[in-house]
Amino acid sequence: MVLVLCSSAVAGCLSNSDEMQNISLDVDYEHTNGTIVHYYVDGELESATNVVLDFDFSNTDSVNSLSLFGVESVERQETITVDALAESIVSVEFSSHEMYTVKAFAVDNQGLEETIEIVVRIELRMEWFESNTYEPIPLIIDPIPVHGGASPDTIHIHSTVENPELIAGREVEFTWSLVDGNEDACQVRNGLVHDGEFVDWETLHFNTFQVHELKINYDAGQDYINIDQTVLIAYSALESEPTKVTE
Known part of the structure; x- marks a missing residue:
C-alpha cells in the first residue's frame, strides 16, 4: 500500500511539472489561401502581386517568458521569426503557386518549443493583354x-x-x-x-x-x-x- 501511494504521488508531481513547462500555443489566421496575380502587356510582365498571409500569436501564453514566434515554410526551407517581446504577428510572403505546409511555432526563454502545422493553398492568375497585333x-x-x-x-x-x-x-x-x-x-x-x-x-x-x-x-x-x-x-x-x- 505504501508503494502504491508513493508511486501515485510521484506520478502526480511529474504531471504537474510538465504542465508548468508547457507553452499554450494559440495562432490565429484569417486566410490560408490566396492568388498571386501576374499582369502582362504585349508579352512583357508589367507587375506581380504576391500573397502575404499573417499569423497572429497574440493569444499564445507560457509560464516562462516567450522569446520567439516563427513560421517555417517546409517546401521552401525558409523560416521567419520575430521577437516575442516586441511583436506577435508573423507575415509570410508567397511568390509562387503551390500547396504549402507551414509550421507555426513559439519558443520560450528556456528553449522549449511548441509547433502546429498549417496547410496553405496558393494559386496563380495571369492577366494577359495585347493590342493592335x-x-x-x-x-x-x-x-x-x-x-x-x-x-x-x-x-x-x-x-x-x-x-x-x-x-x-x-x-x-x-x-x-x-x-x-x-x-x-x-x-x-x-x-x-x-x-x-x-x-x-x-x-x-x-x-x-x-x-x-x-x-x-x-x-x-x-x-x-x-x-x-x-x-x-x-x-x-x-x-x-x-x-x-x-x-
Whole structure:
C-alpha cells in the first residue's frame, strides 16, 4: 500500500511539472489561401502581386517568458521569426503557386518549443493583354510547382479576341491552340471575329504536369486584333480552415 501511494504521488508531481513547462500555443489566421496575380502587356510582365498571409500569436501564453514566434515554410526551407517581446504577428510572403505546409511555432526563454502545422493553398492568375497585333505572342503556362509539391488540379482559360471597329473593316479568321511541351496540340478551336465584335473561348485543362503555350494564330484578314486573356492555375481546396472569420 505504501508503494502504491508513493508511486501515485510521484506520478502526480511529474504531471504537474510538465504542465508548468508547457507553452499554450494559440495562432490565429484569417486566410490560408490566396492568388498571386501576374499582369502582362504585349508579352512583357508589367507587375506581380504576391500573397502575404499573417499569423497572429497574440493569444499564445507560457509560464516562462516567450522569446520567439516563427513560421517555417517546409517546401521552401525558409523560416521567419520575430521577437516575442516586441511583436506577435508573423507575415509570410508567397511568390509562387503551390500547396504549402507551414509550421507555426513559439519558443520560450528556456528553449522549449511548441509547433502546429498549417496547410496553405496558393494559386496563380495571369492577366494577359495585347493590342493592335497581327502576330499574337504565345502565353506560357507553367503549372509545375517550383518546390516540387503536389500538382495543380486544373488550368482555367478564358481568352477573348476583339476586332476593333474600323471604317471598311473586315472579319478576321484565327485559331486558338493549347500546346504542350511535346509540341502536341491538346486543345484547338477555330474562331471568326467580325469587325467591331469579339469572340470568347473558355476551357479547362487537366494536364498540369507539363509547361504549355496558349497560342492564337492569325489565319486570314487585314484588321489588327486585341487580345484579353485570363489563365488560372488552380488547386483542390485542401488548405487548413482559418481560425478567424472575416466579417
